[in-house]
Amino acid sequence: MSRRIALRVMCVLVLLCAATPVLAHHGAATFDTTNEITIKGTVSAWSWANPHCILHVDVKAPDGTVKTWSVASSNVADLSKRGWTRRTFAAGDEVTVLIQPAKSGEPVGMIRNVQLADGRKLQ
C-alpha cells in the first residue's frame, strides 16, 4: 500500500505501543491507538483554540516534497494546566511529535507528546 510506505518514509520512526486511555476522548474508532507514529518537521502554525489546539507541521520527505500535518491536542484550559501556552510554538520551530494518526490515511492525528528542539518534551 503506497500510502503506508510513504508514511513510513516520512516518519522518523514508527512505534508500536499498547493502546492507552490518554486519548479516550476521541476514541479508537477514528484514530489509530495501536500504531503511534512520530513525525518530525517545522511548525507552520499553532492554533490555540477550543475544543482542541491544533499544531500544523510541515514534514519534508526524502524527495523534497513537503506535506503539512495537522495534529490536535487538548483544549486551552487543560493545556494551560500542563504548562502549554499560545506561545509554546512559533512558525519555524523544529518539533518532533508522537501522534495517533487518523485511520483515514490523511495527514491528521491526535498529539501524544511534542519534543522541542531544545529537548523539552510537552505532554
Next chain:
Amino acid sequence: MRTGVNLAALATIALAFPSASSAQEWGFPGLGNAEFAAITAGGPAPRRDLTGAWDPGQAGIAGGDNYFNARTVPPLTPLGKEMLSRNRPTHGPYTAKVFEGNDPLTTQGDPSGFPRILNYEFRPMRIVQTPKAVLMLYSFNQSWRIIWTDGRALPQDPDPRWFGYSVGRWEDDTTFVVETVGLTERTWLDSGGFPHSEALRVQERYRRASENVIELTVTITDPLVYAKPWISRDRLPLKKLPEETDFLEQIYAASEVTGFKQNIADKARTQ
C-alpha cells in the same frame, strides 16, 4: 476582612500551585488533582453564604469514568431512546467516530446550556449573592445564571431557554436549593449525548460543608425521557479558590469548533 480562605489553606495552595495564590494573577485554568487535594476543609461553614470563587477540579470536567452510562442513568423511555439515537457524541458509552459527531457544543459552538454546564466542562466558577438573587458565573464559555431568591414562583409554560428559569431558597443555614425549568431540548445533558426534553426539571443542592468546601448534588427529573429521576452529580465537592482569582477564558466559539472540524475531523473520515 473576609477572604473566605484561611491562611493555612492559602499557604497550602501557595506551595502546591503558586499561580493559584498569587494576588492579581490573570487567567487561572483550574486546579490540578494534587492542588485540589491540597485544599483542606478549613473552618466551619459560614451561615447562608456561597460567595466566592470555586473549582470542582478534574471531577467537574468529566472524562474517564465520569461519563454517564447505563449504571448511572435510569432506563430511557421510547422517546428518550429515539432522542438518544439521533445524538452522535464523541465521548462516553455511545461514542461515534469523530467525523460523525453532532455535539451541539463541540461541533457547532452552541452554548453548553443548563444543566450541561454542571455535568461537563464544569470548571472554575464564581458565586455572587445579592439581596434578591444568587449569581452563578461560569468560566467555561463565559456563561452565567441568575437564581432568583426573591420569593417568586417558577414560570408556568415558559419559553425554553438555554439556561432555563431558576429560583432558589435556603433550606437551612448551609443548604441552598435551586429549582430550574424551561430548558431547551437543543442541549445535551452531558458530552455523551444523553438527551432531555423541555419537561426537564433540575434540582441543585449546594451544601456549604465547611469554609473551603461546597458539596453539589444535581437531580434530573424528566419523565418524558427517563423512567425515573436520577442524580447526575452526587455531592460533588467544589473547593474554594482565593477571592481574587481571575479565570482563564475558555469559549467554544463557532469559528474554533469549525476549525477543528475542517482541519481534523473531516480529514479523519473513513468510509
